[in-house]
Each structure stands twice: as structure tokens, then as C-alpha cells.
Amino acid sequence: MDIKWLKTFILAAKYENLRRASEDLFLTQPAVSKHIKSLENHLNTKLFDRVGKSISLTPAGYKFLSYAAEIIDNYDKGMEEFEGWKQGYNLNLTIAVAPQIASSILPDILRGFIDEYPDIEVIINIVNSFNIGEQIRIGKADIGISRMEPIQKDLSYEVIHRDPVILVAPYRKEKDQNEHFPIEVEILKQYRVLTNNHPTYWSNLLTEIKRYYPNIRTMPVTQIEISKRFIEKGLGVSYLPLSMVREELKHQKMIEVKQDKILSPTSFTYVVTNIETPEVKLFKSFLTKVFEE
Secondary structure (H helix, E strand, O other): OOHHHHHHHHHHHHHOEHHHHHHHHOOOHHHHHHHHHHHHHHHOOOOEEEEOOEEEEOHHHHHHHHHHHHHHHHHHHHHHHHHHHHOOOOEEEEEEEOHHHHOOOHHHHHHHHHHHOOOEEEEEEEOOHHHHHHHHHOOOOOEEEEOOOOOOOOOEEEEEEEEEEEEEEEOOOHHHHHHOOOEHHHHHHHOOEEEOOOOOOHHHHHHHHHHHOOOOOEEEOOOHHHHHHHHHOOOOEEEEEHHHHHHHHHOOOEEEOEOOOOOOOEEEEEEEEOOOOHHHHHHHHHHHHHHHO
């Protein structure tokens, strides 16, 4: 049985459309049909019912789909481990991490960890914070670094970092900056507030802001990286974790605004685990040491 047949089958089942499957696989539609026919012949059973241009799984197809997905997962994991072995790694560690963490504090953490443990192959999966717990639960990652608690009750998690949330605005030219240092009330009147870029604190924070400044204008922007670019271009201001904007403040791409009435929340970073392998324990210990320094 060819592994390509299984991948074609899974995509065809996902879309219930051979054309869409062929586009994802960069194959011709006849090639996709041939893969499925070969798999059906190998299994000696029909996997799809065909009605016009549409297809649907037969009972046998539904039954086989979970087996096919498991075979592919095991194959991919095995090939990753084998490739790591060829490169001289003795162990591997897959980390699921939120995009904002991956683009801010993770590079320095990884540099130190890899230097200290060169025999551990590190694989990074960039995953939305909402989905990190599920990646850990189904075994697609060994450890997660998230901005929110996992909803899965069978996982372990702990806070590894507490980050102050600050109000940041576009950096103005030096002569303007010296004339008048911006304050909260002026900034919130002048700019739109970019919201929804953190999964936990915006609901309560926005209520607090509107209590003191009921006429503010808002713009939901669901990613911190995009929010930062918008701020740099003068499109708005936002309340962001300090660690996420430290470089921008340092290089004068944005400025911290003194807060008056709004009591900013704290952003938490969580480490999420299920089975604590030796590699997981080493990485957790390293994270703890980094954040204690």
C-alpha cells in the first residue's frame, strides 16, 4: 500500500470533491482517481460513492478513515524521528507555541536551550493558543507555551511568566516628543484602540476603558504582530504585554503611554504538558530558570 494513496484518500474524504483534493496535492484529477482506485483494489472494498462530480464516503470509507489518519500520523512521526537520527540527534522535543510568543521571547529561549542540549532535536509547531491544549492531548506536541489556560482538564499547566500590560502608541518625532509627553486621555481621544489581540484580557479591559472613555473608537485586530505594525504606522494604539513590545520600544518604533484611570491587567504565559518525558522535564526546568533570571 502506497502512502500517497492514503494521503489522497484523506483529502478526498475531507473535501468530498476530487478536484479540490487534486489542487491541494498538485496532482491531476485523473491521478487522484487512480490513487483512490488503487487503494480500493488493495483493500478490496469501495471507499466512495460517486454521484456526478461529488463523492461521499461509504460505510467502509468512514471506518477506514480513522485508520488511514493514524497510519499517516505514525508515518510522519517516524520519518521525523529517523531524519533526526540521521542528523545525529538522540532525542526530540516538539513544542507547540502561540505565534506571539514564537515571534518575541522564544528565539532567545531556544538559542540557550539548544546550546545547552545540542543532542535534542527541537521541532516547533506554531499553534493558536486556543488549540495548544488539543495538540498536547493528541500527542502532536510534547509541551506547549500558551497565553491561556488549556480547556482540557486532563492536562497539567502552570504559570511560568507574568507580564505587565502597557498602553503603547506610535512614536512621534523627537521634537514633538519633547514638547509634550503623551498621556492616556489624549491618546485615547486621538487614536483608535486596537482590541482582541490577546485571548484572555480584552473583554474586561474594554469594559474598563469604556467606563472612563465611553466615546473611544475601536478596531478589532486579532493578532499582536499585526497590531504592532498598525501602531507603528499610526493606525491606532493598544494595550499589549511588555515582553511583546520591548524591541519596538527600544528602537523607538512606539512609545509607552503613562496610564491614568485604566488599571492594566497582567498577561500570563503558561507551560502545558501531559506526559513529562525527560526532554519535557529538561525544557520546563530551562524555562523556569530563564524566567527567574
